[in-house]
């Protein structure tokens with residue numbers, strides 16, 4: 008080792024080089040608390056997609072409702088664009104979904120339910136079209152996956168449930184009903200719609216099956232040549248099981264996840280069950296979930312399930328006669344077709360007060376809750392963040408210099424400071440570092456603070472020796 012000469016060269020560089028700032032492009036974790044003009048339902052709808060973020064507050068302004076819209080732009084979450092409902096009580100912002108530059112927002116109590124469609128023009132969201140439920144039908148649930156929008160609506164006498172499939176017509180710049188999917192009789196009055204790519208799921212937790220009342224089903228459909236073909240339904244055949252709660256789907260990985268809610272008022276099925284299934288092209292295969300899962304505990308209920316790729320997030324409500332209620336957010340990851348429990352996600356400043364929703368895209372999670380200052384709040388954070396940057400590793404690994412050995416793992420997480428990938432930190436890594444510093448090259452940003460400088464050199468020195 009020629010430590011002294013490295014030291015002298017380093018000392019010389021330190022006197023001549025200022026920290027070199029790098030451009031950063033990955034969305035960063037953040038928190039937005041409710042303001043005085045917000046209602047108590049702030050954050051009861053959240054959505055994130057491709058750098059767009061939406062936070063709904065259907066109780067704002069006497070339940071007129073409001074949605075806050077932010078965009079990740081030039082290294083920051085922008086000041087929000089606000090969209091408001093038009094009349095008290097319509098609850099605009101109860102549901103929000105974004106897909107490919109389009110957004111839908113529900114107003115469940117504008118007449119019997121309306122959905123507004125917006126398009127992003129590169130700087131803001133503009134109203135383009137709307138859909139109102141048919142005469143004698145009430146809005147239930149919806150989901151958007153461009154160019155399709157699925158809307159569930161229930162007849163006033165609760166006997167007929169149907170799902171309207173709307174498609175965007177670029178020539179007329181309008182959304183039109185292409186198909187109506189009829190649900191079986193006794194489908195109940197509680198519906199979850201999940202739409203992604205060519206897969207549509209309809210969760211009906213109160214559906215009766217044979218003699219099993221409130222048994223619950225999940226109906227699935229696949230888009231073939233412009234028609235939504237039924238793939239049948241699944242169920243657990245348990246009375247009051249409420250199977251099909253909180254359905255979500257990821258078309259990129261042909262995966263769906265949902266809960267079996269169970270019945271609060273009976274002891275038989277009062278703990279939540281989580282199911283994850285993989286679509287094999289014809290039917291759904293169950294995927295195992297490894298380990299002891301917190302929602303199996305007495306009195307536990309799942310409030311939301313969010314799925315993206317190999318990541319699954321579960322918002323849990325735990326409580327019983329003995330334990331006071333607590334809300335927590337749990338992360339699971341899939342490896343070779345098995346889901347492994349990873350741990351609890353704790354946003355900075357979050358309390359264990361009620362949480363209801365979560366959504367995921369591009370490795371970032373958005374979720375609601377209450378903060379330590381007893382304010383309703385919304386957080387955005389990455390479930391996978393090996394370097395504690397508040398940015399998704401799946402985004403950062405794509406930045407120049409972040410993955411020099413091409414193994415899809417951030418180099419600074421695998422073995423911090425091993426810049427020549429020979430499984431140690433030694434003088435050769437210092438030499439490599441000095442040239443990265445001189446060139447202001449991103450691979451030298453070992454502490455991920457957006458600059459290459461002395462602090463990064465310290466990473467090599469403090470991690471000196473063989474890789475773990």
Ligand SMILES: [Ca+2]
Nearest residue numbers: 392396398400
């Ligand atoms: Ca990270």
Ligand SMILES: [Ca+2]
Nearest residue numbers: 410414416418
């Ligand atoms: Ca790597």
Ligand SMILES: [Ca+2]
Nearest residue numbers: 425429431432
């Ligand atoms: Ca090395």
Ligand SMILES: [Ca+2]
Nearest residue numbers: 452454456458
């Ligand atoms: Ca740095």
